[in-house]
Amino acid sequence: MDFFRHRSLQTKINLVILLILLVFFGIFSWISFHQQHGYSVEEAVEKARIIAASATRGRQYLSDQLQKGGVELTRERYGLIPQVVSTQIGSLVAADVGYTIRQVSERYRNPKNAPDPSETTMLKEFYGDPEKRESYRVIDLGKEPIFRYLQPFRVDESCLQCHGDPATAPAFLNEMFPDPNEQSFHYRIGEVIGAVSVSIPLGKLQAQVQRKVRTDLLYSGGVLLALVFCLGLLVRMAVTAPLARLGLAIREIVRTGRFEKPIPRRGQDEIGTLIDGFNEMMVHLGEKTEHLEESEKRFRVMTETVRDGMVSFLATGQVILFNRQAERIFGFSKREVMGVSVARLVHEECAELHQAGVEDYLKKNAAQLIRKLHKIPGRRRDGSQVSLELSLAVAESDGHLFYTAILRETN
Numbered sequence: 240m241d242f243f244r245h246r247s248l249q250t251k252i253n254l255v256i257l258l259i260l261l262v263f264f265g266i267f268s269w270i271s272f273h274q275q276h277g278y279s280v281e282e283a284v285e286k287a288r289i290i291a292a293s294a295t296r297g298r299q300y301l302s303d304q305l306q307k308g309g310v311e312l313t314r315e316r317y318g319l320i321p322q323v324v325s326t327q328i329g330s331l332v333a334a335d336v337g338y339t340i341r342q343v344s345e346r347y348r349n350p351k352n353a354p355d356p357s358e359t360t361m362l363k364e365f366y367g368d369p370e371k372r373e374s375y376r377v378i379d380l381g382k383e384p385i386f387r388y389l390q391p392f393r394v395d396e397s398c399l400q401c402h403g404d405p406a407t408a409p410a411f412l413n414e415m416f417p418d419p420n421e422q423s424f425h426y427r428i429g430e431v432i433g434a435v436s437v438s439i440p441l442g443k444l445q446a447q448v449q450r451k452v453r454t455d456l457l458y459s460g461g462v463l464l465a466l467v468f469c470l471g472l473l474v475r476m477a478v479t480a481p482l483a484r485l486g487l488a489i490r491e492i493v494r495t496g497r498f499e500k501p502i503p504r505r506g507q508d509e510i511g512t513l514i515d516g517f518n519e520m521m522v523h524l525g526e527k528t529e530h531l532e533e534s535e536k537r538f539r540v541m542t543e544t545v546r547d548g549m550v551s552f553l554a555t556g557q558v559i560l561f562n563r564q565a566e567r568i569f570g571f572s573k574r575e576v577m578g579v580s581v582a583r584l585v586h587e588e589c590a591e592l593h594q595a596g597v598e599d600y601l602k603k604n605a606a607q608l609i610r611k612l613h614k615i616p617g618r619r620r621d622g623s624q625v626s627l628e629l630s631l632a633v634a635e636s637d638g639h640l641f642y643t644a645i646l647r648e649t650n
Contacts, residue, residue, distance in 0.1 A: 547647050609632065
């Protein structure tokens, strides 16, 4: 807090503005990150959806064309089997884009098409919900998290050529899989038999998110700096600069003691109202100062022309007024007496005052002394005694008592 307390108003306002904008910047960054993450996931889903659909449609198209062309599948034409072609194309595409594309099934022929545990779990979702068209999630396979997308494929008429009744399957398949109960036979039209599995390393998604968030942060950071500069400039023009001018004017008034020069108002806002109030206060202070100066002038004339001596002092005895007649009576100049104890002007014969001290003496005897004439032995500068007739008055100013003694020499 000491750091903040000793800073200028402009700095304090700028820091508050900066703090508020930083909070909004942080909130914006958090929202931006999650939005971009969501957009990246949506983009990944869309890419995986297209890849999976392309694999499925490609397999179906090739199967239809083989049937229409009456092409007989043999061991030599094994590479033309739609499932094999689709798998090979998926591998080539995956090598280009850095994804993993597989066609997985629990009733596989090629062990490479066996699903891993997460794919098995996702396949069961399709078994339990025939209307489900896709499934995706983030999984951890130990190396790094990946985004996994599965799109089911269902058995159609073209699939039965190789996966239907073993008796009607190509001869080379019966040679490769002689068991008539082998799991890759006896497919039924419409059942979910597997899925196209697309795996995208999460690092790729995170890199996309980071690039987009970094771009957003650079843009918003630039906007933030521009806002801080513009708001700081606005605050300076509208608040701190007028207050600084007001402060300079006040210091000038304190230095010169002149109240007649008003501070110019440059706006219709609260600062302008403050300046108006200050100018009005200066007018009143100028009038009061003028009246006070006139009053002091009259008082000085009166004290200097009166025929009696006048000595004013505080309750502690400290002399605060010593007129010309008092100088003549005591032989002291005003400079010698001002600020010293009034006891210096009382002769030693008044032992009670000197023993008790002025303050205690007044507390004890003020009631008898005030507004009554008393004889008192005075002491001149040369130490000689002078007989005086004294009348004492008391007054209060700013919570402090002070006394005024009217003195006259007696024979």
